[in-house]
Amino acid sequence: MSATLLLILRLVMASALYAFLGWAVYTLWWDMKRQTELINARRVPEITVITDIEGESRSYNFSVTELVIGRDQTCDLNLDVNTVSAEHARLSYHHRNWWVEDLRSRNGTLLNLELVTTPAILVSGDELQLGQVLLKISINEEPRDLPNSGS
Numbered sequence: 001m002s003a004t005l006l007l008i009l010r011l012v013m014a015s016a017l018y019a020f021l022g023w024a025v026y027t028l029w030w031d032m033k034r035q036t037e038l039i040n041a042r043r044v045p046e047i048t049v050i051t052d053i054e055g056e057s058r059s060y061n062f063s064v065t066e067l068v069i070g071r072d073q074t075c076d077l078n079l080d081v082n083t084v085s086a087e088h089a090r091l092s093y094h095h096r097n098w099w100v101e102d103l104r105s106r107n108g109t110l111l112n113l114e115l116v117t118t119p120a121i122l123v124s125g126d127e128l129q130l131g132q133v134l135l136k137i138s139i140n141e142e143p144r145d146l147p148n149s150g151s
Contacts (some may be wrong), residue, residue: 044063044064044065045093045140046061046062046140047098047122047140048060048061048062048137048139048140049062049069049091049135049136049137050135050138051079051133052133052135053079053133060077065092065093065094066090066092066093067090068089068090068103069130069135070084070086070088070089070103070105071084071088072087075087081131081132083107083133084105084130084133085103085104085130085131088103088105088109088130088131089101089102089103089116089128089130090103097121098122099119099120100119100122100128101116101120105130107131109128110129111128112126112127122137122139123137123139124141125137
């Protein structure tokens with residue numbers, strides 16, 4: 001009888017060990033899935049930049065976390081105006097806000113008629129002036145998914 005009882009005790013202990021390992025693996029998997037969902041839930045609001053160059057108004061929509069505005073062809077928003085520097089200003093989304101930063105431009109960047117000397121927060125309805133170009137900013141409050149950093 002003691003051999004049978006010992007066998008049953010061994011089976012119960014082995015079952016308990018496998019149950020614990022299964023529970024640990026399931027908990028780790030569930031936590032990793034939750035963390036992945038939290039990371040994927042980060043969103044960036046779409047920003048619309050409306051340009052007014054020589055009376056002609058154009059609208060540009062962006063769903064990226066950073067865009068450079070300037071005269072250079074490689075800029076995300078190319079403004080072919082002599083008073084705009086090659087890389088004039090950067091708009092970037094971080095800390096749940098859109099920010100504007102002057103990139104040491106020759107004619108400066110004005111936010112609502114005030115010179116931008118340090119990065120400043122943008123809100124919908126703000127006006128940026130880059131050289132002689134006036135830009136109106138509109139931020140869509142419904143955020144879109146962040147693009148993958150690998151693409």
